[in-house]
Amino acid sequence: MTAIPTLAGRRFRRAALTLLVALGGATGARAAPAIAMHGTPALPEGFAHFPYADPAAPKGGRLRLCLLGTFDSLNPFNLKAGSTAQGLNTMVFEPLMARSQDEPFTLYGLVARGMDTDDARSFATFHLDPLARFSDGVPITADDVRFTFELLKAHGRPQQRQAFGQVKAVATPDALTIRFDLAGLGDRELPLFLGLMPVLPRHGVDAAHFDETTLAPPVASGPYRVAAVDPGTRLVLERNPDYWARDLPTRRGMFNFDRVDIDYYRDANALFEVFKAGLCDFRIETDPARWLTGYDFPALRDGRDLKQAVPLRLPKGMEGFAFNTRRPLFADVRVREAIGDMFDFGWVNRALYGGLYRRTPSFFAESPLSSTGHAADAAEAALLAPYPGAVRADILAGTWKPPAGDGSGRDRAEARRALALLAAAGDKLDGTVMRLPDGAPFRFEIMVVDRRQERLALAFADSLKDIGVDATVRLVDEVQYQRRRQSFDFDMMLGQWIAPASPGAEQRSRWSSAAADQPASFNLPGARSPAVDAALSAILAARSEDDFTAAVRVLDRLLLTGFYIVPLFHTDDQWIAYASWLGRPKEVPLFGFSNVTPIELWWKKRDG
Numbered sequence: 001m002t003a004i005p006t007l008a009g010r011r012f013r014r015a016a017l018t019l020l021v022a023l024g025g026a027t028g029a030r031a032a033p034a035i036a037m038h039g040t041p042a043l044p045e046g047f048a049h050f051p052y053a054d055p056a057a058p059k060g061g062r063l064r065l066c067l068l069g070t071f072d073s074l075n076p077f078n079l080k081a082g083s084t085a086q087g088l089n090t091m092v093f094e095p096l097m098a099r100s101q102d103e104p105f106t107l108y109g110l111v112a113r114g115m116d117t118d119d120a121r122s123f124a125t126f127h128l129d130p131l132a133r134f135s136d137g138v139p140i141t142a143d144d145v146r147f148t149f150e151l152l153k154a155h156g157r158p159q160q161r162q163a164f165g166q167v168k169a170v171a172t173p174d175a176l177t178i179r180f181d182l183a184g185l186g187d188r189e190l191p192l193f194l195g196l197m198p199v200l201p202r203h204g205v206d207a208a209h210f211d212e213t214t215l216a217p218p219v220a221s222g223p224y225r226v227a228a229v230d231p232g233t234r235l236v237l238e239r240n241p242d243y244w245a246r247d248l249p250t251r252r253g254m255f256n257f258d259r260v261d262i263d264y265y266r267d268a269n270a271l272f273e274v275f276k277a278g279l280c281d282f283r284i285e286t287d288p289a290r291w292l293t294g295y296d297f298p299a300l301r302d303g304r305d306l307k308q309a310v311p312l313r314l315p316k317g318m319e320g321f322a323f324n325t326r327r328p329l330f331a332d333v334r335v336r337e338a339i340g341d342m343f344d345f346g347w348v349n350r351a352l353y354g355g356l357y358r359r360t361p362s363f364f365a366e367s368p369l370s371s372t373g374h375a376a377d378a379a380e381a382a383l384l385a386p387y388p389g390a391v392r393a394d395i396l397a398g399t400w401k402p403p404a405g406d407g408s409g410r411d412r413a414e415a416r417r418a419l420a421l422l423a424a425a426g427d428k429l430d431g432t433v434m435r436l437p438d439g440a441p442f443r444f445e446i447m448v449v450d451r452r453q454e455r456l457a458l459a460f461a462d463s464l465k466d467i468g469v470d471a472t473v474r475l476v477d478e479v480q481y482q483r484r485r486q487s488f489d490f491d492m493m494l495g496q497w498i499a500p501a502s503p504g505a506e507q508r509s510r511w512s513s514a515a516a517d518q519p520a521s522f523n524l525p526g527a528r529s530p531a532v533d534a535a536l537s538a539i540l541a542a543r544s545e546d547d548f549t550a551a552v553r554v555l556d557r558l559l560l561t562g563f564y565i566v567p568l569f570h571t572d573d574q575w576i577a578y579a580s581w582l583g584r585p586k587e588v589p590l591f592g593f594s595n596v597t598p599i600e601l602w603w604k605k606r607d608g
Contacts, residue, residue, distance in 0.1 A: 031114025031127035035097075037105035037192055037502050038545050046249075051102055052589040053253035053601055059239075061604030062259040063582075066280035068271055068450065069478050070232040070264050073213035077156050077198070079520050083482055085235045087262050089198070091255070091599055092237065094222040096126055096145070097195040098250035101589035105502035107195045108250050111140055111221060117191050122183040124191035128176040133244040134201045135225050142172040147202040149180075149194075155210050158521045159509035163193050187540045189504040221245075223255035224599075235262045237599075253585075256603035266478065268450055278304070281582060282602075285575040287452055288353040295577065306580050309573035313590055315367035317499035318360060320565035321446065321460065321492050322524040326516075329436070329444055329491065336563040338421035341414045342463045343566050346407030352459065357569035361401045363556050364499045365570065368549055371556040374398045379550035380557075383538055387531035391557045400560065402567045415466050422467070434468030443470040444491035449481040453494050460566075486520040495524045495565070503552055508536050511559065525564035532558050581605050 034041035049055045071085035076093070097107035097115065107115070112126035132140040153164035167190075168181040182190055204219030217226035223243045228236035237260040245251045263280070265271040272290065275283045276297045285291045299305040323330040323339070330336055345359045362370040375398045376384070376391070384390060394400040405411045419429060426437040434442035446457045454475050461471035471492075476484065484490055497510055506522075508515060513528040515521035535558060538551035559565075583605045 031109075031112070031125075032116055033114040034106060034108045035115055035117070035192060035195070036103065037189060037504070038542070038548060041100075041106045041108070042103050043100070043108065049249050049252040050100060050254075050589075052585055052587045054585045054603075055253040057253045057256045057583070057585075057601075057603040058606055059256050059603075060258050061256075062261065063257040063599065063602075063604075064261045064263070064279065064281045065599075066263045066265060066271055066274050066283070068265060068268055070266060071235070072215075072232060072479065074216065074218055074226065074229065075210070075214050077152060077160070077200075078211050079155075079157065079486070083479055085229075085262070087235060087237060087260065087599070088218075088226075090222065091224045091260070092218060092222045092226060093198040093200075093220045094245075095196045095198055099196065103501075103590075105189075105192060105500075105504065107192055110245060110248065110250050111199050112195065115191065115195060121188045121191050122185075123179060123181055124194050125177065125179040126195070128178075129245075129248075130176060131244050132221060133242075134204065134219050134221050135240055136201075136204065136219050137242070138201060138203060140199055140201075140221060141175045142178040143175070144199055144202050145178045145197075146170055146172055147205075147207075148197060148200040151200065151205070151207055151210060152197070158515060158518045159506060160197075162508060162512075162514065162518075163190060163505050166190065167194075186537065187505075188543065189540045193505045223251070224260065227259075233264050235264075236260070237262070254600050257599065260599055268452060275577065281579040283577045285577060288356040288571075291575045292354045292356070300577075303580055305577055307575070307577040309575055310588070312572060312574050314501055315369055315499035316360060316362075316365035316570040317497050318363045318365075318565055318567060319494070319496040319570070320360070320567045321457075322495040322565055323492055323563075324488060324490055324524070324526060325528075325564065326488060326526040327444075327491055329442075332425045333561075333563050334421045334425040335427070338418040338425075338467075339464065339469070340563055340566040341403055341418045341421070342467060342469075343403075343460055344405030344407070344409055344411055344414070344463055345402070345569065346405040347409035348405075348456070348459055349569065350407060351409070352455065353569075357571055359402055359404060360567045360570050363497065363559055364503070364552060366572075367499070369499075369503065369552040369556070371395070371398055371553040371560070372401065374553065376553070376557065377550065379547065380554050383535065383551060383554045384531070386534070390529070390531040390561065391554075392561045395557050395560050409463065410466060418467050429468050432468055433470075441470060442468065443472075446471055446473045447481065447484060447490045447493040448473060448475050449478060449494075451475075456568075457494070485524070488517075488519075488524070488526065493524065494568075495522075497522065503555075504540060507539065507555065511555070512536055525562075527559070527562060527564050529558060529562065532562075 033045050067086055071083045073084050076084040076088050096112040098110040100106045111132045113129040114127055116125040117123060128140060149164060152160045166185050168183055171179045180194055199221055201219050215229055215231055223239055224237040225240050227238040239258050274280055278299060295307050323336050325331055349355055349357050362372040364370045376396050403414055428435050436442055448454045448457050454473055457473040461473055464471045510522040511527050511532050513533050515523040516526045516528050535551055535555040542548035542551050582602050584602045
């Protein structure tokens with residue numbers, strides 16, 4: 001993403017935009033400063049700052065982060081961006097409007113100071129802030145927004161292409177206004193999805209080569225600029241002292257470090273040792289065994305580092321072994337259920353994780369959106385009426401849960417049940433070998449990307465031997481993993497589907513029939529179901545909280561009935577460790593602290 005505008009061109013754009021603002025803009029329209037997916041925004045017009053941000057947070061200092069993985073691109077928006085450097089979105093690139101982490105799905109003014117729409121949400125008109133600037137000082141205009149929209153519609157990631165492809169027409173009546181025609185779509189989330197679109201500079205993007213990976217520092221409008229790049233291993237971000245939005249309510253008290261160093265490591269154990277040595281300032285721990293026994297080192301004992309379990313208040317999403325139903329081996333739902341029954345959670349939790357986890361029974365666990373423990377109501381029944389038999393009776397009643405296992409690692413009752421299911425699907429146990437209907441051994445590969453996944457997959461594979469199934473575990477590097485994931489070149493792999501507070505368009509990329517063969521989509525299992533597609537449409541068309549909840553629960557029941565995933569487990573807390581000189585706000589966001597790195601809300605204490 002290169003191309004530098006001439007100085008004369010920049011001056012002309014500034015002069016033209018200044019004149020337009022002086023004349024009061026072309027339309028004179030007053031933008032609504034916020035929009036909520038359902039109901040009304042929680043914060044009043046003219047609010048000073050987000051409740052979870054500290055406006056008195058001091059600026060300055062350097063934050064050192066260490067992440068697992070690597071990268072080969074600084075463009076996070078195209079299909080080849082499987083290994084894009086983390087830390088670019090929100091820090092370098094920023095959206096039209098800012099999402100509140102205290103509300104399920106509400107947007108407030110940022111690059112666009114607001115948005116207009118009607119009750120049917122048949123259009124979305126964004127009114128840009130005349131002060132908005134790219135990092136090179138060039139004003140952001142409606143032409144840049146339109147350029148970004150058209151570029152991502154043609155070359156962006158699958159979710160963007162699918163959503164943007166629905167837009168009927170785009171108009172830019174003046175330099176600060178862009179209108180999207182959405183008439184007749186029935187997608188009430190699309191205006192908000194458009195509000196989350198980044199803005200790329202027409203003058204700073206090589207559109208002809210947008211599909212290619214690049215390590216050129218991007219021109220963007222966010223609070224940080226890329227200062228240095230060591231391909232695959234290091235990224236340095238520096239806070240832009242001229243950041244145009246630093247005093248906006250949606251940015252006040254945020255992005256406080258002058259510099260952020262991000263180092264990448266390919267091995268999880270090396271990553272932990274680097275933190276212990278004091279070379280990183282913040283860490284999210286995902287290994288319960290390490291959390292229980294590994295955090296007894298000098299920096300923790302003498303108070304230089306701190307550890308904390310932070311309550312997670314978002315819905316607990318799904319992590320699990322994904323079947324690739326594109327493979328004939330896993331086309332039969334009875335086979336998938338049988339394989340899943342052999343995962344002995346009780347033994348795995350005790351032997352590998354010190355009993356810290358709970359089994360995940362839903363794609364939206366521990367939230368009102370979960371179907372677990374709730375019988376389908378009249379609203380759900382109406383949504384399912386065109387698809388009789390699409391949901392199993394026990395799942396419809398809300399009584400189904402994934403088997404817990406007896407904790408022995410050799411649960412004979414579950415093995416007998418799995419064998420019965422496989423027999424019903426035409427498979428047959430021949431001595432100690434499970435054979436497919438054509439006589440071939442039942443054999444598949446589990447693809448993993450790190451030692452933690454490998455250990456879990458090996459335990460699962462070992463339990464499958466009891467029913468004659470041969471599962472091999474293959475550890476691949478990050479680049480190969482991403483390429484195979486994006487092209488669906490796997491039998492089974494571990495996947496994670498984080499549950500947002502307000503599920504919406506992202507669910508289409510995860511579960512729609514259209515996404516099943518769309519490269520790089522998150523529909524890893526290849527789910528294809530008219531009932532699922534209808535539930536997705538109902539989620540996006542819902543006008544009330546009750547209708548929305550009913551539609552999400554229907555989706556949950558359909559996915560559980562499909563046995564696309566072998567559910568794993570979750571905790572109630574997120575485990576973090578950090579340098580004691582780091583300060584953070586007292587108020588924790590209701591829907592998002594778990595996903596907020598120190599870059600956004602934390603700061604360096606003055607006495608640190």
